[in-house]
Amino acid sequence: MSAEVKILLVSENEQFLNHLKGLLNNYDNLENITYRELKTELDRLAPDLIFLVQPEDDSSIDSIEYIHSINPFTPIVFIAFTQDFDLLRNVTRAGVIDFFVLPDENAMLFGRMDSIVQMAFQKKQQLTETASANQTFKRGRGRIYSFYSGKGGAGKSLISGAFAQTLKFESTAQVILIDLNLQFGGIETFLSIESNRSIADLLPVVNELNESHIRNVSEKEKYSKLEVLLSPRDAEVAEQLPGEFVSKLLRTCRRSYDFVLVDLPVVINEHTYSAIEESDKIFYILNLDTPSISMLKQVEGLFKRLGIEYENRLEVLLNDVGKENEINPKDIKDIIHFPIAAKLPRDIKGVQSHINKSEPFRKEQNEKKLIPFAKSIKKWVVQILE
Ligand SMILES: Nc1ncnc2c1ncn2[C@@H]1O[C@H](COP(=O)(O)OP(=O)(O)O)[C@@H](O)[C@H]1O
Ligand SMILES: [Mg+2]
Numbered sequence: 427m428s429a430e431v432k433i434l435l436v437s438e439n440e441q442f443l444n445h446l447k448g449l450l451n452n453y454d455n456l457e458n459i460t461y462r463e464l465k466t467e468l469d470r471l472a473p474d475l476i477f478l479v480q481p482e483d484d485s486s487i488d489s490i491e492y493i494h495s496i497n498p499f500t501p502i503v504f505i506a507f508t509q510d511f512d513l514l515r516n517v518t519r520a521g522v523i524d525f526f527v528l529p530d531e532n533a534m535l536f537g538r539m540d541s542i543v544q545m546a547f548q549k550k551q552q553l554t555e556t557a558s559a560n561q562t563f564k565r566g567r568g569r570i571y572s573f574y575s576g577k578g579g580a581g582k583s584l585i586s587g588a589f590a591q592t593l594k595f596e597s598t599a600q601v602i603l604i605d606l607n608l609q610f611g612g613i614e615t616f617l618s619i620e621s622n623r624s625i626a627d628l629l630p631v632v633n634e635l636n637e638s639h640i641r642n643v644s645e646k647e648k649y650s651k652l653e654v655l656l657s658p659r660d661a662e663v664a665e666q667l668p669g670e671f672v673s674k675l676l677r678t679c680r681r682s683y684d685f686v687l688v689d690l691p692v693v694i695n696e697h698t699y700s701a702i703e704e705s706d707k708i709f710y711i712l713n714l715d716t717p718s719i720s721m722l723k724q725v726e727g728l729f730k731r732l733g734i735e736y737e738n739r740l741e742v743l744l745n746d747v748g749k750e751n752e753i754n755p756k757d758i759k760d761i762i763h764f765p766i767a768a769k770l771p772r773d774i775k776g777v778q779s780h781i782n783k784s785e786p787f788r789k790e791q792n793e794k795k796l797i798p799f800a801k802s803i804k805k806w807v808v809q810i811l812e
Contacts, residue, residue: 427680427741429453429454429455430455430474430544430547430550431474431543431547431550432455432457432471432472432473432474432475433450433453433455433456433457433473433474433475433476433477433543433546434456434457434458434459434468434471434475434476434477435450435456435457435458435476435477435479436458436459436460436464436471436476436477436478436479436489437445437457437458437460437461437477437479438460438479438481438482439482441799442479442505442507442528443458443479445528445529445608446477446479446505449532449535449536449539450477450539451455452539452782453543454467457471457473459471461481461489463753463801464489464492464493464675465492466510466673466700466703466704467575467703467735467793468492468493468497469496469673469677469680469704470570470703470704470705470706472567473497473500474498474500474501474546474547474549474550475500475501475503475542475543475546476493476501476502476503477502477503477505477666478493478502478503478504478505478522479505480504480505480506480508480513483527486504486513486516486517486520486556487516487517487520487592489555490504490517490520490521490522491520492503494520494521496677496700498714499549499553501523501542501545501546501549502521502522502523503522503523503524503525503526503542504517504525504526504554505523505525505526505528505535505776506525506526506527506528507527507528508527509527514527516567519666523542523545524538524542567680567681568600568680568681568682568683568684568685568686569680569684569685569686569706569707570676570679570680570686570687570704570705570706570707570747571685571686571687571688571705571706571707571708571709572687572688572689572690572701572702572705572707572708573585573586573589573687573688573689573690573707573711573743574690574698574702574708574709574710574711574725575692575710575711575712575718575721576722576724576725577692577711577713577717577718577721578692578694579742580711580713580718580745581711581745581746581749582689582690582711583605583607583612583613583616583689584616585711585743585745585770585790585803586603586613586687586688586689587603587616587617587689587708587786588614588616588787588788588799588803589687589803589806589807590603590652590654590685590687591617591647591649591650591652591787591788592787592788592800592803592804592807593685593687593807593810593811594647594650594651594652595650595788595790595791596791596804596807596811597811599683599684599685599811600653600682600683600684600685601651601652601653601683601684601685601687602621602640602644602652602653602654602655602679602683602685602686602687603653603654603655603687603688604625604642604654604675604676604679604686604687604688604689605625605654605655605656605657605689606653606657606688606689606691606697606698606701607657607659607674607689607690607691608657608658608659608661608663608664608667608691608697609657609659609660609661609664609681609691610657610659610691611657611659612657612689613654613656613657613689614654614656614657615710615779615781615784616786617647617652617654617786618647618648618784618785618786619645619647619648619654619656621656621659623643623644623645623656624643624655624656624657624658624663624734625643625655625656625657625658625675626657626658626660626663626664626666626667627643627664628640628643628671628675629667629671632668632670632671632674632675633674634677635674636678637678637681637682639673639678640655640678640679640682641653643655647786649786649788649789649790650786650788651760653683655675663762667697669696669700670700671697672696672697672700672701672704673700673703673704675809676700676701677690677704680704689735690699690702690706692730694732699732699734700744702734702736703734705739706739706802707739707740707741708736708739708740708741709741709742709743710722710725710740710741710742710743710764711742711743711745711768712743712744712745712758712762713744713745713746713751714744714746714747714751714752714753714754714755714758715751715752715753716752716753719753719761719762722742722762740764741764741765741767742758742762742764742765742767743766743767743768743769743770744758744766744768744770745770746770746771746772746773747769747770747771747772748772750772755769767806768802768803768805768806768809769802770799770802770803770806771798771799771802773797773798775797776797776798776799776800777797777799780797787799787800787803788800
């Protein structure tokens with residue numbers, strides 16, 4: 427039971443954090459972040475129970491309100507270090523389920539821990555049941571997968587487009603694909619969509635963004651009915667998008683779609699950064715040669731410097747796998763430490779013939795004749811759906 431409850435500790439202070447971790451040492455499913463990380467990490471982590479350790483400044487109430495705006499039902503326990511009557515009254519008003527003043531109430535907190543976790547577990551079950559009574563996929567908590575590589579021409583757009591279309595044909599999931607190559611686009615050619623609409627049309631409504639705005643601006647791929655948010659294909663328009671645009675967009679999409687797929691450009695700017703921060707998975711597309719591998723190492727270094735937590739999220743997609751590869755796919759496991767999500771074959775003939783005719787890889791469900799590339803994508807998608 428307790429393993430299913432994801433507990434998040436929010437603390438600025440290392441010493442208090444360790445103290446709390448000591449009290450929680452029966453529970454494995456723990457993560458901790460700082461207050462600063464709350465804004466970028468909370469939506470993705472989606473905890474079932476939060477311990478908020480009193481910060482040094484007076485931002486407690488703001489943080490509680492912020493958590494409720496993202497996850498209205500997540501129980502919050504407040505940990506204080508002073509008997510500040512006003513503060514404790516205010517956090518209770520803001521909606522915490524309980525508070526403890528440490529170290530005086532150490533024993534009390536320790537004694538109640540199991541029932542707090544049990545309560546969070548029941549709450550989580552209730553929410554899941556309500557969600558699944560309505561549809562097969564759990565709405566309100568879609569998965570965000572982004573497709574990235576430090577190298578141009580690696581296959582990000584080709585693969586994200588094919589993946590999205592296939593996901594749509596192989597399931598009943600609600601899927602949206604977003605082209606964040608704001609300057610040049612690309613998805614529209616692979617999926618053969620002609621339109622002047624783009625995500626930039628959402629700019630005027632970004633502060634009250636909702637599902638119907640997104641459905642109004644998205645285009646549908648004609649065979650799979652996949653929804654696509656196209657790129658404005660204009661650097662100047664891209665410049666006008668505010669810093670929080672991408673995270674607002676992705677969070678809104680996450681609430682209305684089961685899968686939100688993001689095709690990223692090579693450049694890491696504030697928009698790419700936000701997309702990566704919000705993603706549940708980052709599929710890194712890698713070719714089997716030395717320059718591609720050293721590029722991956724460089725990207726890893728950059729992610730580290732930017733404070734992006736990628737270790738449990740980044741999976742490698744081997745693309746363009748064929749006889750001529752400089753490195754054998756079997757040897758790659760000794761060179762990189764990331765899990766390999768899938769291997770996609772080099773399929774020049776198949777891929778090129780579709781690109782030349784400007785035709786997507788899939789036209790219907792249960793197609794008999796698929797090119798090798800599309801077959802591999804299908805195999806991988808079916809695996810993910812299982
Ligand atoms: N597995 C593959 N087999 C054949 N051609 C491929 C494969 N992967 C990529 N390509 C080719 O590489 C080109 C560039 O891919 P693209 O998805 O646009 O790269 P990126 O988005 O990473 O810049 C594609 O147009 C396609 O011709
Ligand atoms: Mg591209």
